[in-house]
Amino acid sequence: MSGLPDGWVVNNLGAIIELVGGGTPKTSIASYWNGKIPWLSVVDFNDDNRWVLNTEKSITEAGLNHSSTKLLDGDDLIISARGTVGALAQLKKPMSFNQSCYGIKEKNNISNISFLYYLIKFSLKKINKNVHGAVFDTITKQTFDKIFINLPPLPEQKSIANILSSFDEKIELLREQNKTLETLAQTIFKEWFVNFNYPDATGDMVDSELGEIPKGWCVYDLNELVDTVNGYSYKGKELVESSDEALVTLKSFNRNGGFQTRGFKPFVGIPKQQQEVKVGDLVVAHTDLTQDAEVLGNPAFIFENAGYSKMYITMDLVKVVSKNKNIDNALVYYIMKDRRFKGHCIGYSNGTTVLHLSKKSIPEYKIALPENLQLAKEFSNYANSLTNKISNNIYHIQTLTKTRDTLLPKLMSGEVRVN
Numbered sequence: 001m002s003g004l005p006d007g008w009v010v011n012n013l014g015a016i017i018e019l020v021g022g023g024t025p026k027t028s029i030a031s032y033w034n035g036k037i038p039w040l041s042v043v044d045f046n047d048d049n050r051w052v053l054n055t056e057k058s059i060t061e062a063g064l065n066h067s068s069t070k071l072l073d074g075d076d077l078i079i080s081a082r083g084t085v086g087a088l089a090q091l092k093k094p095m096s097f098n099q100s101c102y103g104i105k106e107k108n109n110i111s112n113i114s115f116l117y118y119l120i121k122f123s124l125k126k127i128n129k130n131v132h133g134a135v136f137d138t139i140t141k142q143t144f145d146k147i148f149i150n151l152p153p154l155p156e157q158k159s160i161a162n163i164l165s166s167f168d169e170k171i172e173l174l175r176e177q178n179k180t181l182e183t184l185a186q187t188i189f190k191e192w193f194v195n196f197n198y199p200d201a202t203g204d205m206v207d208s209e210l211g212e213i214p215k216g217w218c219v220y221d222l223n224e225l226v227d228t229v230n231g232y233s234y235k236g237k238e239l240v241e242s243s244d245e246a247l248v249t250l251k252s253f254n255r256n257g258g259f260q261t262r263g264f265k266p267f268v269g270i271p272k273q274q275q276e277v278k279v280g281d282l283v284v285a286h287t288d289l290t291q292d293a294e295v296l297g298n299p300a301f302i303f304e305n306a307g308y309s310k311m312y313i314t315m316d317l318v319k320v321v322s323k324n325k326n327i328d329n330a331l332v333y334y335i336m337k338d339r340r341f342k343g344h345c346i347g348y349s350n351g352t353t354v355l356h357l358s359k360k361s362i363p364e365y366k367i368a369l370p371e372n373l374q375l376a377k378e379f380s381n382y383a384n385s386l387t388n389k390i391s392n393n394i395y396h397i398q399t400l401t402k403t404r405d406t407l408l409p410k411l412m413s414g415e416v417r418v419n
Contacts, residue, residue, distance in 0.1 A: 014144035020103035023068030035060030045089035223363030297345025330383035
């Protein structure tokens with residue numbers, strides 16, 4: 001191949017990896033489940049993060065030994081191979097996995113596992129074009145055999161992986177900082193507004209419809225504090241391949257909380273002006289497709305615009321706007337992150353396979369706050385400062401991600417060389 005750097009060779013992806021198939025222990029045998037061995041499915045790593053640390057489900061040694069699932073080592077790769085195709089992650093510790101995924105190991109003296117992570121990430125478009133299956137898109141071993149790549153020598157593979165890993169390490173650190181900041185705000189919210197251990201608390205309590213609350217506090221309906229805006233009911237023909245405007249959809253909500261731009265859909269339509277959302281706006285999921293109502297009622301800040309000039313929410317979301325000068329959306333966010341709000345939303349939902357939240361759910365939610373709202377204002381200011389730090393970190397994550405993704409094809413082709 002002309003232009004191939006010295007020492008590099010052309011090979012197919014299937015020849016430089018070891019594929020491992022997964023499986024599922026019988027769900028009818030209780031002794032196979034809830035053990036100490038993490039068991040992966042695509043919901044555990046379908047979030048664009050490099051590393052997967054935890055799983056929703058776990059199995060026992062008996063489950064591992066009496067099924068076709070295998071145990072991958074820490075640093076091995078996992079890729080979703082059926083239905084949702086091409087989600088990719090690297091394991092922080094040994095894990096088993098289901099049959100809808102492949103485990104990927106390095107081949108001794110041929111490939112480096114961290115380099116393989118980036119090589120496969122770089123090759124995902126080609127992989128998605130070589131799927132099989134009439135009903136579900138499926139990756140097979142033949143898929144990898146059809147993907148031809150330029151392979152540098154092992155020392156250069158490690159150097160390339162180290163360069164790209166430096167970006168991901170910084171990204172991971174910023175994400176961890178954001179988790180810490182949010183946990184800190186949630187902890188203070190719980191202490192002040194749930195446990196009533198707020199500054200200068202006297203301990204004097206009075207009865208209310210929510211139980212005992214501090215003297216000088218009262219119960220508010222949320223509609224006294226916020227306005228809600230329903231989303232846009234779009235038509236399929238309004239979805240397009242490319243546009244400078246996007247719909248923010250239910251897929252923008254992670255199951256574990258947070259917001260992702262992968263749920264954006266480019267479109268051309270005529271929503272109402274109030275259905276437009278901007279970076280910093282607060283939205284709530286009004287529909288849920290998950291089995292355990294994991295998304296229903298979840299709040300999320302829109303921290304990214306993915307390059308779109310305008311964004312609008314769909315009918316599955318609601319925009320929430322504070323209408324009280326003492327209350328910032330940051331306080332409203334933590335009110336809605338509280339477990340009591342989640343239970344309230346489930347009680348206001350209807351539907352079987354698809355859950356829908358009643359339009360009354362947010363307005364009729366009750367929260368105890370001081371009558372003068374001064375404490376609410378103090379928390380709003382504090383939470384808003386943390387939210388701004390989170391937003392700033394997300395901006396840096398975007399910059400690092402863009403730089404990494406710009407470098408990726410240059411390093412994989414040999415256009416940019418590293419020692």
